[in-house]
Each structure stands twice: as structure tokens, then as C-alpha cells.
Amino acid sequence: MKEVLALIETRKQEFAKLPLFRFLQDKNIDPKERLSWAPCLTPLAMGFAQLNKYDFRKEPTSDPIQAIINQYTYEDDYHWQWFLEDLEKLGLNYSIKFCDAARFYWGAETQKTRQVCHQIALHTFRAEPVVVLSAIAAIEATGNVAFALTTQIVEELQKTNGKNYRYFGNYHLLAESDHVIGFDDIELLMKNIELTEEQKTKSFEIVDKVFELFTEATHEMKTYAEKQSIVKLITV
Template identity: 35%
Template sequence: MINYGFYQVPTNNKIQLILNQHAREDGNHWKWFIEDMESLGFNCQLAMNDALSFLWHEETKISRLVTYELYKYIAEGTAIEKLIILESIEGVADIFLSSTKKVTDELQLTTNKEYKYFGGLHVAAEQEHEAHSDDMHEYIQTLCIAAENRQHSVYLVEKVFELFYSMESRIINLRQSLCGSINL
């Protein structure tokens, strides 16, 4: 989604340039996710039909729906609305990664494996984004959302958090039904 929804060229729009830079910086994080899934032992071999059944099963529908709905808002959004959505997703990621980093730091002590996506490398990469530079932060602070667009902007922020909350709740419920209760 980051490479196809947020990235647009050519552009001379300052906000779109920020989105493009962010997309370039985040565009390969999925590779860390794949590596971590391998390190965590989740790369099981499945027959093609089993893999497709897993991907398209009713139980995993929520992750597809979240992606589709986010993409819809991104595709329909103005540059500033896309920035609002991106920063909201980043907010969700900050919350998620702060939790997973604690777990992977502990896990690393026993496995001696680095967990790039769920661990410190991803957290550090997020903090080092050019969008988090002082100049970019100052520019973003100067952006003004027209009064008639503020309610929709708030809606977008709330929707992003709601979508991810729904997905995480569904994943936890699925995990509990398959494996018993989780002690967090």
C-alpha cells in the first residue's frame, strides 16, 4: 500500500513530496517482516490450495478488509488527507512496535536472533524518517486544514485507529479460540 497508494510521480506538491519520501523510506520494510516470520518459525510449507484457503478464509477476512478500506480512503484523498492517513498509520505502528520491541528484546536474549521488523531496527528506522526531521515537522505544523475539512480529517484519524483496533481484536479472538487465553 505504501508504494502504490501514497507514492505519486511526477509532482511538485510539497505534501506529495513528503508522502513520496516516506514511501521510499518505508517501501522495503515488508522484507524485514518476511525475515522475522522465518526467524520466529512461522514459515511453514503449505500446499498452494492450503495457502490460498488461509489467505481467503473467513477468519482472515478482516485483514483484507482493513487493507481495502484504507486503500479506498487513500485513493479518494487529497494530498493532505493522505498525509493525515499516513501519520495515523504511523501512530498505530508506534504503539504496535513499542510493544513488539519489548517482546523481541527478551526473545533475542534466548534465541540470539535479530528481529528486524518487530524489533529495534524498525523502531529506529521509523524515528529516523526524514518526515520526522525538524524542517519537515515545522512545515507540517504550518499546514492549515480548512474548517469545512476538519471534521472529515478527524474522521480519517479515528477510522484508521478503528480499523486497526478491529483487526487486532479479531486476531486476538482468533488466537484465543485456537490456542486458549492470552496472558498479557
């Protein structure tokens, strides 16, 4: 499993250099504008609860790794509530017609992001627990990159408005670290697991797929943020 962890670290370092994350670090841009892509995250933030419940969780189980995965799915089950709270606090809870909302969430602007949970479910369907564990470790790595940066942004906002942002802030980042297979502890859990060559190959494949899916989603979110900036310039 050490080889899988090494691949995750390599892909994580590459992931951290994506345009969206450079955008998040640009302090010349208003903090709220740096989070203007947040509505595009809805299919992911809301979809992970179902991914955990209906795809990753397998009960009952006698497999120790599956038992750990099951515990993880319960720990991660309610983060969508924090997401909705933060959209409200960021002023992104727009009042729009139902049909307009449907067009947005099933339209081109969220096409890649909608595919993330679906494709992960598809590629882990009936996979062995060690392979699913590799997928979760990759997911946690992408979240660690993103939330480390959004935490810095909401800390800027908190200095001016005093609001506490649970999803995009340190609260979520700490919650991810505290998972039974949170990013900080994933190496301790995985490093001593011995994989067969077939398991290793499948784990490599799912890790690459997870990073590919999240990479495409970040490009989509960056494009949306740029459009929002253009609209703002036109309307000011």
C-alpha cells in the first residue's frame, strides 16, 4: 500500500498547482469573489452523503477494512448541512425560480462536478475494500488541498463580519483530520496493508480516476468564477 500512498502524494502535489487554487490564493481578489464558485460545488457537497450511504457503506461486514470504511461514512454523513449554512452566510443563497435552479444544476456549468460522485460510485462498484480505501484516501487528499485554502479565505472574512464558516473554514478541515481515515492518519492505517498485484493495479487506477474527476471539476468551478467576475464588472 506504500506505493499507493506515494502515488496519492504525487497527484496531490500536482492537484495543488491547478488554476483554481492559484485563484484562491490571490489576495488582490475580494475574499467573497474567491468563493463565488461555491454554488457549483453543490452536486459534490450534497452528493457525498449518498455516495457514503449507498456505495461505500456495506453492512453488515466481517471485513476489518470495510468496518473502518463504514465508520468513515457515518462520520462524513452530515457535512452537507455546513455547506448550506455557509452558502447563506456568503450571500449565495439566491432566490431563483425552480426551473432556473434545475437548469443550473443539470446544465453545462456543473456538468463535470455532477459526474464526480457518480463516476466514483461506478468505479468502486463491487470493488474490494482495500480499493475503496484507496479511493477514499485520494478523495481526502483533494479535500485537504481545497479546505486548507478556503480556510484562509474565510478567516479573512471573519475579521470583517465575525461570521463562523463551518464548511469552508477550519471546523471542516479539523473534522476531516479527525476521521477514522482522515488525511493526517491515512498513512498509519494504510502503510502496513499488503496488496496483491491485482489490488495494487486497481488501486492505482482508482486513485488516478479520483484526481482526474476532481481536476475537471476544479476547472469548471474556475470558469464559473471568471464569469461571475465579468458579470460583476458589467453591472457595477
